[in-house]
Amino acid sequence: MRVLFAGTPAVAVPSLDRIVQAGFDVVGVLTRPDAPVGRKRVVTPSPVASRALELGLPVVRAARITPEVTARLEELAPDVAAIVAYGGLVPPAALAVPAHGWINLHFSLLPAWRGAAPVQHAVIHGDDVMGASTFLLEEGLDTGPVYGTLAMTPRPEATSGELLDELAESGSELLVQTLSGIAAGRLSPRPQDGPPSLAPKLTLEDGRLEWTQPAVALHRRARGVTPEPGAWTLLDGQRFKLEPPRLRPDARGLAPGELSWDGRALLVGTGTHALELVRVQPAGKKMMAAADWVRGSGGVEGKVLG
Known part of the structure; x- marks a missing residue:
């Protein structure tokens, strides 16, 4: 199955690596543009871009998915897109490019903590159970039907950064299992069930x-x-x-x-x-x-x- 991968920060890198290791045909990587980093503000590729280049994969850099970017994605002809913390909205025209849609790895047990900072809000609110979900991306904010989940009990002293690193690793396996199930035609998503909670970006x-x-x-x-x-x-x-x-x-x-x-x-x-x-x-x-x-x-x- 031809896979387009979309992601930007370091927590997305384990998923890219795991998809490549699983033998999927990664036809391209969508990530945000190079940006200034550190006190000296050195313009640096995103962690995902750096890893994709090491793997010899084509990289598409875009702060937002314009019609021109969508046309480039169409040229790549993916069967499915896997997205992990890309950092931008996917417009309807781009959502329609892969036949199997965009499969998002989100670091919460949906519908809990929809938004940009799910792990952070889970820790702040003292959740006894945390996890990750794979779901079919749609126009709403993390509202799409769910393919699979994994759960974990957070350590009492762990920071959100430490827990996010753990979920990035375990979630990469969940994402590969989801893609494999879709490729085999044996996996269908189910609607989210229960009251949602929101996890906006922290200030x-x-x-x-x-x-x-x-x-x-x-x-x-x-x-x-x-x-x-x-x-x-x-x-x-x-x-x-x-x-x-x-x-x-x-x-x-x-x-x-x-x-x-x-x-x-x-x-x-x-x-x-x-x-x-x-x-x-x-x-x-x-x-x-x-x-x-x-x-x-x-x-x-x-x-x-x-």
Whole structure:
């Protein structure tokens, strides 16, 4: 079966690799254009483009699928398109190009968490079960019928970035199984069942920690926004970034945002019990161990976050 692959970030690369390894005829790769990366803003191919070039596959770069891009996809004549985090809408004309449609690998158990940041929202909301789905792409936002799913129980301390990496690997196998089932004519999608929830792209403000909230909610949010957009608060009016803290239900008595150093751990008060800050990044500095920051700052007496 002739497959067009569409994807852009690193989490899409395992799926491209797995499709090639499974022996499918990958006729082309659609990805977003090269973009500036890092502090020096060096124009760099997307992770998917880089991998496709290593594999010797034709690459089509497009920020959006215009009629000209659609015509190029028609020339590739795919039987099916596999799409993983491409980062753009697929218009009706392009949806109609492959006979078997576009099969999207989405990192949630649909209809839960339709949108750009499903894993992040699942972590923030404390979902006990997460997963991935393959579904037939249509014009609605992640509304198409589902071919297959996989489920996992997230580790209590895992960040959204770590869980997304895990799902990228296991989801690549689900995608290949779906494509194989379609090629054999033995797999049909079923309508999504249940109330949907939405997972819009996170903004910088989503990473702000409000210390009046319960410790568990803050712990989830910090893990959910790591690595992007990152957890942060304010200290002396400047942004103070931090890596996910540890739950400290044994430590109480601190006001929300109040810092305390006991010689071994840096604690911060919340709406319930304390959290332990492990690594922090003051304004203008690099991320460092919380203990190093305390020693370098001359102590935390009287300091309040938020």
